[in-house]
Amino acid sequence: MSWLAGLMGAVLAVMVLVHLARPRMERRRVSSRRFFSELPPISRSARRWRWNPPPMTLGFWLRVTVIGLLLAALLSLGIEWQGGAVRVSGLAVLLDTSASLSTRLPEDRFRFQQALQRLEDTLQQAQQASEASCFRLLAFDLEVREIASGSAPEVLAAARGLSARALGTDLDLVRQSTRRLSGGDGQVSPPTRGRPQQPEAGTGRPRADASAACPVGAVVAISDRPAPEWASELSAWFDVGRPVDNAGFTSLSARRDPLTGRVDEVLVELRFWGTPPASARLRVQAPDGSVPYDQPLTWTRNRADIRFAPAAPGLHRLILTPADAYAYDNQAAADIPPPRLLRVDWRIQARGVLQRLGWEAVTPSAEEPGARPGSGSGGRRPDLRVLPIEALDEEAGTGARDQNSSADQRSQADASSEQEQDSSAIPILYIGPGYAPRRSSVPPAGNPPGSQISDFRESSRLLDGLNFDVAERMGIAPPPRPLPASFSPVLRGLNGTWMALRQDPPAVYIPGPPLGSEDDSGRFSTTVFFNAVRHLLGRRSLPPLHTLTSPSDPVPEGSRLTLHDQEGNTSFQPRSAGDLGDLSPTATRAATVPLWPALLTLAAALFLWEVLRRSVR
Amino acid sequence: MVLTAANPLTPGLLERYRLRARKLLRPGMIGAHRTRRKGQSLEFREFQRYARGDDIRHVDWRASARFGGKDDLLVRSFSAEEQLTLVISLDTRSSMLLPEALPKLQAALWTAQALGTIALRSSDRVVLHRLFGPAAGSVAELAGTASASALSPTLKRLAGPAGGGETERSPRPPAHDQDPPSNLRLLGRLLPPAGVWLILTDLYFESQETVQALGRKIAAAQDGLRWVILVDLDSWPHEKALLGRGARRIEGLRRREDDPRVELDEPALRQVEERIRSHKKRLRSQLRRSGLDWLHWTYPARSQFDAAGFFRRRFLDDPVLERLFMREAR
Numbered sequence: 001m002s003w004l005a006g007l008m009g010a011v012l013a014v015m016v017l018v019h020l021a022r023p024r025m026e027r028r029r030v031s032s033r034r035f036f037s038e039l040p041p042i043s044r045s046a047r048r049w050r051w052n053p054p055p056m057t058l059g060f061w062l063r064v065t066v067i068g069l070l071l072a073a074l075l076s077l078g079i080e081w082q083g084g085a086v087r088v089s090g091l092a093v094l095l096d097t098s099a100s101l102s103t104r105l106p107e108d109r110f111r112f113q114q115a116l117q118r119l120e121d122t123l124q125q126a127q128q129a130s131e132a133s134c135f136r137l138l139a140f141d142l143e144v145r146e147i148a149s150g151s152a153p154e155v156l157a158a159a160r161g162l163s164a165r166a167l168g169t170d171l172d173l174v175r176q177s178t179r180r181l182s183g184g185d186g187q188v189s190p191p192t193r194g195r196p197q198q199p200e201a202g203t204g205r206p207r208a209d210a211s212a213a214c215p216v217g218a219v220v221a222i223s224d225r226p227a228p229e230w231a232s233e234l235s236a237w238f239d240v241g242r243p244v245d246n247a248g249f250t251s252l253s254a255r256r257d258p259l260t261g262r263v264d265e266v267l268v269e270l271r272f273w274g275t276p277p278a279s280a281r282l283r284v285q286a287p288d289g290s291v292p293y294d295q296p297l298t299w300t301r302n303r304a305d306i307r308f309a310p311a312a313p314g315l316h317r318l319i320l321t322p323a324d325a326y327a328y329d330n331q332a333a334a335d336i337p338p339p340r341l342l343r344v345d346w347r348i349q350a351r352g353v354l355q356r357l358g359w360e361a362v363t364p365s366a367e368e369p370g371a372r373p374g375s376g377s378g379g380r381r382p383d384l385r386v387l388p389i390e391a392l393d394e395e396a397g398t399g400a401r402d403q404n405s406s407a408d409q410r411s412q413a414d415a416s417s418e419q420e421q422d423s424s425a426i427p428i429l430y431i432g433p434g435y436a437p438r439r440s441s442v443p444p445a446g447n448p449p450g451s452q453i454s455d456f457r458e459s460s461r462l463l464d465g466l467n468f469d470v471a472e473r474m475g476i477a478p479p480p481r482p483l484p485a486s487f488s489p490v491l492r493g494l495n496g497t498w499m500a501l502r503q504d505p506p507a508v509y510i511p512g513p514p515l516g517s518e519d520d521s522g523r524f525s526t527t528v529f530f531n532a533v534r535h536l537l538g539r540r541s542l543p544p545l546h547t548l549t550s551p552s553d554p555v556p557e558g559s560r561l562t563l564h565d566q567e568g569n570t571s572f573q574p575r576s577a578g579d580l581g582d583l584s585p586t587a588t589r590a591a592t593v594p595l596w597p598a599l600l601t602l603a604a605a606l607f608l609w610e611v612l613r614r615s616v617r
Numbered sequence: 618m619v620l621t622a623a624n625p626l627t628p629g630l631l632e633r634y635r636l637r638a639r640k641l642l643r644p645g646m647i648g649a650h651r652t653r654r655k656g657q658s659l660e661f662r663e664f665q666r667y668a669r670g671d672d673i674r675h676v677d678w679r680a681s682a683r684f685g686g687k688d689d690l691l692v693r694s695f696s697a698e699e700q701l702t703l704v705i706s707l708d709t710r711s712s713m714l715l716p717e718a719l720p721k722l723q724a725a726l727w728t729a730q731a732l733g734t735i736a737l738r739s740s741d742r743v744v745l746h747r748l749f750g751p752a753a754g755s756v757a758e759l760a761g762t763a764s765a766s767a768l769s770p771t772l773k774r775l776a777g778p779a780g781g782g783e784t785e786r787s788p789r790p791p792a793h794d795q796d797p798p799s800n801l802r803l804l805g806r807l808l809p810p811a812g813v814w815l816i817l818t819d820l821y822f823e824s825q826e827t828v829q830a831l832g833r834k835i836a837a838a839q840d841g842l843r844w845v846i847l848v849d850l851d852s853w854p855h856e857k858a859l860l861g862r863g864a865r866r867i868e869g870l871r872r873r874e875d876d877p878r879v880e881l882d883e884p885a886l887r888q889v890e891e892r893i894r895s896h897k898k899r900l901r902s903q904l905r906r907s908g909l910d911w912l913h914w915t916y917p918a919r920s921q922f923d924a925a926g927f928f929r930r931r932f933l934d935d936p937v938l939e940r941l942f943m944r945e946a947r
Contacts, residue, residue: 024863024864025864025865025866025878026861026863026864026865026866027865027866027868027872028856028859028860028861028865028866028867028868029715029716029717029868029869029870030715030716030852030856030859030860030867030868030869031712031713031714031715031716031721031819031821031852031856031869032712032821032852032853032856032889032893033712033867033868033869033876033877034712034821034823034869035889035892035893035896036867036877036879036889037877039877039879039880039881039885039888039889040879040880040885
């Protein structure tokens with residue numbers, strides 16, 4: 001049917017052209033028709049496409065203006081302009097719900113109750129002033145949540161349904177939300193992190209309508225943190241905190257074996273605020289029930305650093321006694337990963353070295369490039385690959401073959417390339433042709449000059465502990481082919497590169513495997529090998545001892561702790577900014593309005609004028 | 618073409634027109650034509666100064682030599698006892714149905730209706746006559762005030778398709794324009810001496826035979842002391858403005874394949890205007906005779922105009938028509 005449509009279109013186009021080619025003939029009926037015979041023929045200027053300059057009348061310019069305004073309205077659909085000022089009188093209250101609000105006060109109340117009391121006072125004050133037309137309640141910790149919008153009783157009822165959460169405090173987020181609320185945006189969603197906002201149970205109005213229903217003229221924050229420097233951006237910052245005594249964990253870290261990643265020691269940092277706890281004691285409970293550490297704490301200034309060796313893999317619970325005002329930092333946990341041997345994809349001949357090291361030889365899966373079936377326990381991802389330097393040539397060849405592969409093999413090559421990229425993320429230790437050490441420390445006459453060191457990178461840790469005099473006696477041979485440009489030399493002899501480093505994917509080239517002897521040559525080769533292995537394995541990401549609660553997982557459980565920065569610091573001197581008396585929730589704010597309605601209205605007015613003008617005429 | 622527009626000359630206006638004319642005395646001596654109460658009778662009425670158009674045969678040379686001034690001649694006038702007979706001939710050819718702003722036939726019908734109404738109220742006799750077309754039904758005689766109501770239907774019958782008048786739906790005319798057959802011979806017995814013959818036409822006659830026949834008839838009428846008035850309805854100034862400038866397809870009453878397609882500019886319009894002027898000049902030279910009143914009713918030189926207002930002014934301000942109903946000076 002498309003050919004038929006095309007044919008019809010062509011016929012139509014021809015008809016239009018013929019029509020246009022015909023003179024634009026106007027008909028006139030006159031009684032004197034018989035006197036018009038044999039007059040001059042039609043000139044070509046009478047064609048229909050002849051340009052006729054429009055009459056420059058007022059009506060013409062009005063019509064041109066109307067069309068221009070309509071086009072402008074169409075093009076300005078997304079443009080807004082400052083359309084004057086609007087008076088907004090809503091009051092937004094940012095209520096802190098972070099973990100520190102759960103701090104118990106001496107009068108057996110919690111800070112969160114103090115905050116609720118301050119919220120109630122604030123709402124009453126605003127109501128009595130009769131200036132706040134509506135209220136909005138937002139809670140903040142590591143995220144800002146729209147809780148309720150409406151009258152003061154509605155907002156207060158919604159606030160009483162809240163509680164402190166085991167989360168930290170993100171003051172930057174609070175500042176961004178304040179700016180958005182004060183700026184008329186009303187939406188706090190962009191700064192909100194973590195979970196998407198969900199309607200809060202018990203609040204009357206959907207959150208999506210809150211910003212439209214209650215434009216904000218004033219913003220008040222209620223927190224147990226001192227007023228920040230930028231508190232002037234708010235109408236008031238009410239600090240409901242009071243210094244109380246508290247001691248607790250502040251951090252947990254591990255000292256690990258650099259090669260295997262095994263946790264040798266757990267480093268615990270504790271601090272106290274206020275009066276030093278007299279009989280503070282740390283007890284560590286291993287997963288098997290044993291207690292590897294249970295001693296009273298000795299404070300240096302306001303800090304205590306404890307180390308203990310985990311008894312076994314698993315969750316170790318750390319308990320600080322006695323309990324104090326802030327409970328979340330009195331307990332901690334460290335998840336000790338089980339030890340395992342270093343897994344190595346060993347591809348060089350010197351397998352005796354592997355046996356001496358006691359590392360586990362693994363073979364990459366069959367899909368991995370260079371896999372050799374049956375060469376050891378296989379299938380698991382190795383921590384390190386030890387390859388002969390000749391493997392570099394294979395890699396280069398594979399790359400060239402991939403480039404030259406035909407289009408129908410491209411998808412297969414892409415899959416192979418992905419896997420290679422995956423395996424290349426495993427650090428690689430390239431081993432050179434080996435050593436040929438001489439026993440004498442005095443070089444014999446006629447020795448080739450290539451056995452002397454040319455230059456080296458002084459700051460490289462690959463050279464730690466190396467004796468360069470020994471190096472020159474090691475008879476180090478350069479790689480059979482020059483290394484690719486991605487390798488940067490670390491140690492070079494006159495005959496070529498002896499050691500080199502590649503950043504991405506991580507790789508190190510060394511002259512040979514450990515010789516295993518007890519002399520200088522053996523120690524040199526061993527040091528070179530382990531320096532390289534340490535460098536490559538030091539970049540591994542190991543599982544942490546613990547994690548922190550987050551808006552998506554706000555409940556502390558297992559090794560998920562509430563050790564957020566400054567949450568346990570109960571020693572802040574209260575500092576508020578602003579006062580209830582200064583609270584004026586009415587503000588004048590510049591309003592932006594879309595441009596197109598104004599343009600459309602103007603066009604309609606001009607069109608009406610033009611029509612009336614014609615009808616009157 | 619529907620010629621049913623109401624006459625802008627209302628009965629009240631016509632009555633005032635008649636009364637105003639009756640207050641006036643017809644100026645000058647009567648000439649070859651006679652009107653009411655004056656005629657070719659044997660009863661001598663008075664001597665009057667010779668006026669242009671008076672029959673030279675009625676000059677009393679002796680009285681002129683005795684009583685006339687240096688350059689004045691005196692003519693004898695006679696009393697007539699018969700009624701005035703007003704014969705109105707309508708040209709109903711197709712060209713009379715245009716222009717659309719005010720068809721010339723419409724102006725002719727309004728004129729005939731107005732004059733006929735006044736004449737019938739004055740107890741005169743009115744004869745309505747279609748100049749061209751079928752002979753049957755082309756003449757209607759009306760007399761007496763009671764006949765005034767029949768005036769308008771009679772005029773419509775004469776001008777409409779039933780009466781032979783041409784319309785857009787009429788049968789297609791011959792390829793070469795020709796005038797329809799004239800009905801001039803029917804006027805012989807209807808136009809008595811001392812009658813008035815009013816001809817309403819645009820003079821766009823096609824054939825020379827028509828012109829010659831009309832010329833002969835006018836001459837014969839004047840020989841019988843009839844007053845002949847020819848109203849030339851000239852719509853060219855209006856049509857010229859209507860045509861404008863540029864490429865035009867010139868159509869008559871109906872669209873035809875051979876309608877001229879012309880590029881109108883000032884020289885072309887001048888050329889057409891010259892053709893019309895030459896045509897009428899030739900007619901005038903053939904028809905013009907002593908005593909013939911030739912009224913030139915020219916349309917406004919505008920593409921749009923108030924047709925009723927134009928006609929009202931043109932009729933009421935015409936001095937010749939007004940003379941028809943003036944009192945005779947005794």
